[in-house]
Amino acid sequence: xxxxxxxxxxxxxxxxxxxxxxVAPAVRLVAEGWPTDGHSLQALWAPWQDDxxxxxxxxxxxxxxxxxxxxxxxxxxxxxxxxxxxFRGRSLVLRALMLxxxxxxxxxxxxxxxxxxPHGVLVQLGGPDxxxxxxxxxxxxxxxxLCVVVRAGTDALEQVSxxxxxxxxxxxxxxxxxxxxxEWPAIAPWLMSALCLVFLYCFAGFGLALVxxxxxxxxxEVEIYTLVAHELQLGQAGVLALWMLMLTALVAWGYAxxxxxxxxxxxxxxxxxQRPQGAGHWLLLVVALGxxxxxxxxxxxxxxxxAIISGAFLSSGEHAAWRVLLEEDTRMALWNTLRFSFSAVVxxxxxxxxxxxxxxxxxxxxxxxxLPFLVSPVMVAFGLLLLYPSWTGNALLLxxxxxxxxxxxxxxxxxxxxxxxxxxxLQAARSxxxxxxxxxxxxxxxxxxxxxxxxxxxxxxxxVGEFAVSLFLSRPExxxxxxxxxxxxGRPGAANLDAAMVLACLLMxxxxxxxxxxxxxGSREPDHA
Amino acid sequence: MLxxxxxxxTWEPRRGERRPLLNGVExxxxxxxxxxxxxxxxxxxxxxxxxxxxLEAPDSGTVWMDGQDITRMPPEQRHFxxxxxxxxxxxxxxxxxxxxxxxxxxxxxxxxxxxxxxxxLRRFGMEAFALSRxxxxxxxxxxxxxxxxxxxxxxxxxxxxxxxxxLDAELRVHLREEFRQHxxxxxxxxxxxxxxxxxxxxxxxxxxxxxxxxxxxxxGA
Numbered sequence: 014x015x016x017x018x019x020x021x022x023x024x025x026x027x028x029x030x031x032x033x034x035x036v037a038p039a040v041r042l043v044a045e046g047w048p049t050d051g052h053s054l055q056a057l058w059a060p061w062q063d064d065x066x067x068x069x070x071x072x073x074x075x076x077x078x079x080x081x082x083x084x085x086x087x088x089x090x091x092x093x094x095x096x097x098x099x100f101r102g103r104s105l106v107l108r109a110l111m112l113x114x115x116x117x118x119x120x121x122x123x124x125x126x127x128x129x130x131p132h133g134v135l136v137q138l139g140g141p142d143x144x145x146x147x148x149x150x151x152x153x154x155x156x157x158x159l160c161v162v163v164r165a166g167t168d169a170l171e172q173v174s175x176x177x178x179x180x181x182x183x184x185x186x187x188x189x190x191x192x193x194x195x196e197w198p199a200i201a202p203w204l205m206s207a208l209c210l211v212f213l214y215c216f217a218g219f220g221l222a223l224v225x226x227x228x229x230x231x232x233x234e235v236e237i238y239t240l241v242a243h244e245l246q247l248g249q250a251g252v253l254a255l256w257m258l259m260l261t262a263l264v265a266w267g268y269a270x271x272x273x274x275x276x277x278x279x280x281x282x283x284x285x286x287q288r289p290q291g292a293g294h295w296l297l298l299v300v301a302l303g304x305x306x307x308x309x310x311x312x313x314x315x316x317x318x319x320a321i322i323s324g325a326f327l328s329s330g331e332h333a334a335w336r337v338l339l340e341e342d343t344r345m346a347l348w349n350t351l352r353f354s355f356s357a358v359v360x361x362x363x364x365x366x367x368x369x370x371x372x373x374x375x376x377x378x379x380x381x382x383x384l385p386f387l388v389s390p391v392m393v394a395f396g397l398l399l400l401y402p403s404w405t406g407n408a409l410l411l412x413x414x415x416x417x418x419x420x421x422x423x424x425x426x427x428x429x430x431x432x433x434x435x436x437x438x439l440q441a442a443r444s445x446x447x448x449x450x451x452x453x454x455x456x457x458x459x460x461x462x463x464x465x466x467x468x469x470x471x472x473x474x475x476x477v478g479e480f481a482v483s484l485f486l487s488r489p490e491x492x493x494x495x496x497x498x499x500x501x502x503g504r505p506g507a508a509n510l511d512a513a514m515v516l517a518c519l520l521m522x523x524x525x526x527x528x529x530x531x532x533x534x535g536s537r538e539p540d541h542a
Numbered sequence: 543m544l545x546x547x548x549x550x551x552t553w554e555p556r557r558g559e560r561r562p563l564l565n566g567v568e569x570x571x572x573x574x575x576x577x578x579x580x581x582x583x584x585x586x587x588x589x590x591x592x593x594x595x596x597l598e599a600p601d602s603g604t605v606w607m608d609g610q611d612i613t614r615m616p617p618e619q620r621h622f623x624x625x626x627x628x629x630x631x632x633x634x635x636x637x638x639x640x641x642x643x644x645x646x647x648x649x650x651x652x653x654x655x656x657x658x659x660x661x662x663l664r665r666f667g668m669e670a671f672a673l674s675r676x677x678x679x680x681x682x683x684x685x686x687x688x689x690x691x692x693x694x695x696x697x698x699x700x701x702x703x704x705x706x707x708x709l710d711a712e713l714r715v716h717l718r719e720e721f722r723q724h725x726x727x728x729x730x731x732x733x734x735x736x737x738x739x740x741x742x743x744x745x746x747x748x749x750x751x752x753x754x755x756x757x758x759x760x761x762g763a
Contacts, residue, residue: 440597441630443617446647446695451618455643459634 024371024378027364027420031384034417038396039388043258045251045399060253066236070256073232076147077215080154081208084162087155087304089204092166093192094301098294099286106305107167110160113309114471115528116521117478118157118220119498123517124312125153125225127319134315149225154218155308158211165207169200175284202271209268217261217389219481224502233257234391238485241395254392265387269380313521320518323511334511337501338519345490346497350523353408353493354476357415361472364416365423366465372424373431382424385417393417394485408491414482419472426468430461470532477524494520544571544594544699544731549603551589563589565755567603571699571748576725576732578746580739580760585752587735588627591701594733595624607698618647622699623692627707629684631676637687638663638672644695662690665724682713689721693728700725700732706741714738718745 046057060066095107113121129135129143129152136142143149173196182191222232233253240250289295323334337343372378385393393414397404404410438460442452480495487496494516501513551564563586571577581587592598594605596617604613612620623644631640641659646652663669666686676684685705692700705721706714722745725732736742739760742749748762 435628435630437626437628437630438632440592440595440617441624441626441632442643443597444595444620444622444624444701445644445691446618446621447643448616448618451647455646456632456634460632462634 023367024375027368027371027424028378028381030364030413030417031381034397034413035385035388035393038393038400039258041400042251042254042392042396045247046253046255047251056248056252057255059249060256066253069231069233069236069253072230073216073234074260076150076154076230076232077212077218079151080158080215081211083151083155084158084211085204085208087308088159088162089166090297091159091301091304092163092170094298095163095167096170097284097286098298099288100298106302109305109309110163112313112525113157113160115474115478115524116313117495117524118480119224119495120316120478120517120521120524121153121156121312122221122224123498123502123514124316125149125156125221127315127514128152128312145227145229147230149227150222150230152308153221153225153312154215156312157221158214159304159308161211161214162204162207165203166200169203170196171283173199173284178284206268206271209264209271213261213264213268213387216264217257217391219389219391224499234389234481237391237395238481241398242485247399250395254395257389258392261387261389265383269383316514316517316521320514323514334508334515337512337515342492342497343494343516343519346492346494347519347523349491350477350493350495350520353412353415353491354473354479354527356412357419357476358469358473360412360416361420361423361476362465362469364420365468365472366427368420368424369427369431372428379428382421382428385421390414390418390479390481391485394482398485405486406488411482411486411491414486415476415479418479418482419475422471422475423465423468426464426471427461430464431457434460466531470528473531474524474528477527478520494523543573543606543608544733545569545606546590546594547604547606549590549593549600549605551586551593551598551601553589562755564593564600567752567755567757569750569757571731571733573698573731574726574729575748576722576734576746577748577750578734578736578742579750579752579757580736580742581752582737586755587737587752588703590752591624591703591733591735594699595622595701596620597624620699621695621697622701623695623697624701625688625692625703625705627704629676629688631684631688631691633676635676636672637668637674637676637679640676640687641691641694643691648695659690659694662694663687666690681709682717685709685717686720689724693724696728697730700728700730702732702734702736704736705734706736706738714741721745 060070095103126144126149127133129149131142131144133142178191178195182188186194216232217234218232219234219238222230222235223238226232226235234257237250237253237257240246240253289298320334368378368382372382388396397410397414401410434457438456439452442456443449447455478495479493480499483491483493483496484499487493492500498513498516498520501509501516546567546569549564549567550562552560553563554560567590569577579587579590589598593600596612596615600613604611606612607620632643635643638656638659641662642652642655645655645658650658660669660672663672666689668683668686668690671679671683671687676687679687689705706717709717718741725745732746734742734746739749743761746762749760750757750763751760752758
């Protein structure tokens with residue numbers, strides 16, 4: 014039947030938004046770094062000729078690569094355990110794996126410092142002080158990215174056909190051989206796709222590298238921020254930004270190519286999960302859960318514990334650190350966080366829904382959903398600063414930047430739900446007398462509601478914990494909780510560190526609370542019957 | 543009287559390649575008559591039903607209802623009912639709201655539509671499930687709800703697409719007799735698509751086989 018012009022009209026809104034808030038600033042950014050005369054061609058290569066900048070580029074690449082390797086080695090056993098074994102607490106672990114998606118970067122960075130920093134748990138237990146080494150950043154990267162690999166691996170393993178595995182076993186393959194000859198080839202593309210994402214996240218990482226990288230192990234994104242915010246060298250920052258855009262585009266292209274092959278998931282007869290049998294299973298289970306606790310849970314536990322300890326006692330000699338919660342600055346930052354995030358989430362919901370509905374029949378539109386993921390928040394903020402200097406006093410710019418980073422979560426979630434929604438629901442509604450609009454209102458929208466809620470929950474968590482854009486675009490009167498934490502970290506003294514811990518705890522509670530509030534109802538609803 | 547006149551439809555197995563699916567289909571179904579269409583999987587039976595329902599447009603040819611050309615009429619204005627192979631019950635609605643769906647679309651108030659839906663469910667012995675969710679029902683129960691939903695608006699034409707393919711053999715025999723009685727009681731033109739000839743002969747006065755895009759008479763034509 015006629016599909017009408019509605020999807021195209023819907024596409025106009027997100028496309029216009031992307032053009033104004035992402036593409037135009039990115040083009041302006043490229044123009045800033047692009048050579049304009051004969052000598053400037055040399056400037057384009059300057060980052061590779063300067064020892065300091067070359068190290069920044071190489072290290073950014075290297076730390077992303079190392080994180081990918083570690084995430085694969087540590088994540089695969091955990092994914093296998095979650096996909097193949099049935100044990101008490103399995104669903105809890107699966108839910109907890111969502112936490113790193115929700116926890117703000119700064120909170121995670123403080124969690125890592127609490128564990129491995131100068132006064133951290135490791136030092137108190139007689140271990141080495143890892144401040145100033147690469148381990149802090151790599152550990153922080155793993156905290157955020159292990160779950161990406163584990164979730165992809167678990168989902169992929171659940172797609173492996175049970176009858177194929179059974180055939181392999183009856184043809185003489187041991188479980189180990191069956192894994193390598195049947196399961197691994199089936200899941201490898203999914204893992205590669207996840208690793209591309211991990212690489213992109215780490216390569217373009219900012220918050221963790223700013224707090225944990227120190228002088229030697231900071232990334233190119235941190236260097237760009239330093240050049241813009243502290244040294245006012247926009248030209249050099251532009252050249253670095255240009256290289257970052259090119260390199261991320263290259264990886265993103267690889268990611269898109271792999272994703273395209275994964276676009277048709279099969280309806281496999283699933284291999285049922287079994288209770289652990291034998292020493293091998295139990296050993297694998299213990300190791301996998303140990304990895305999960307060490308990497309995904311420990312930083313969060315540490316920060317909560319540290320905040321309670323430092324908050325409750327008079328660590329600074331005068332006030333308990335919890336007093337920071339009553340300060341005027343904190344109240345203002347909390348209010349700013351809430352109002353900016355709320356505005357951004359409303360905008361992101363409208364944009365995400367429109368984009369997903371419009372992208373249903375267009376591969377090109379669907380690919381564009383990923384665009385905001387591919388340009389780092391630092392690039393977005395830098396580009397906006399360059400293109401709209403007169404708008405930097407308007408909070409709308411900040412809200413739009415938040416919405417840009419948040420709305421792909423809504424669009425992706427709704428698009429996936431639309432894909433899995435059988436066409437016959439809509440056809441049944443039409444044949445029962447519903448017009449296209451009524452069928453959308455009475456059937457499509459209610460069926461999309463759980464996915465929409467989930468997407469909005471991720472968008473809200475992203476907005477509440479946003480750091481890079483806030484740091485770039487924020488003015489003193491717009492300080493959010495993340496920028497306030499960063500201010501406390503930049504001030505000397507244990508009292509400020511304690512205050513930062515307490516504020517980080519507040520931010521963590523706020524993001525998790527927001528996420529749970531929005532997502533909780535959706536999680537109780539069953540899948541389509 | 544439902545009439546299909548020279549319906550043609552092609553499909554595109556690969557980009558740039560078109561193959562004929564329906565090749566000049568001619569068919570008449572009178573009010574109160576049940577016509578069965580048999581055919582192998584992928585022969586175009588379901589596409590034919592969707593063309594009748596208005597969910598797909600033919601490449602050429604026309605669909606007529608009581609002397610009116612309805613080929614370009616949107617599905618919601620045809621006042622037909624289509625029962626899907628997978629039931630297509632809405633999982634976000636209760637059983638009674640599923641059945642009441644079409645009545646609400648006709649502008650009947652929700653409360654009244656619900657009470658009519660419960661009455662309809664009573665005729666199917668399903669009133670105890672009125673407030674259940676559809677995923678709580680067995681396959682046979684879901685099938686009854688789907689038929690109740692289709693019949694409640696008293697459609698001019700009932701279209702059934704392999705209605706029992708998801709059920710086991712014993713339940714199929716039991717349900718097809720029950721369905722036949724309900725359909726006869728409502729007296730609308732019924733087009734019943736199936737690949738099971740025994741089922742078709744048990745319910746339909748006229749039988750056709752769809753093969754290579756054209757209908758061949760089997761019985762009653």
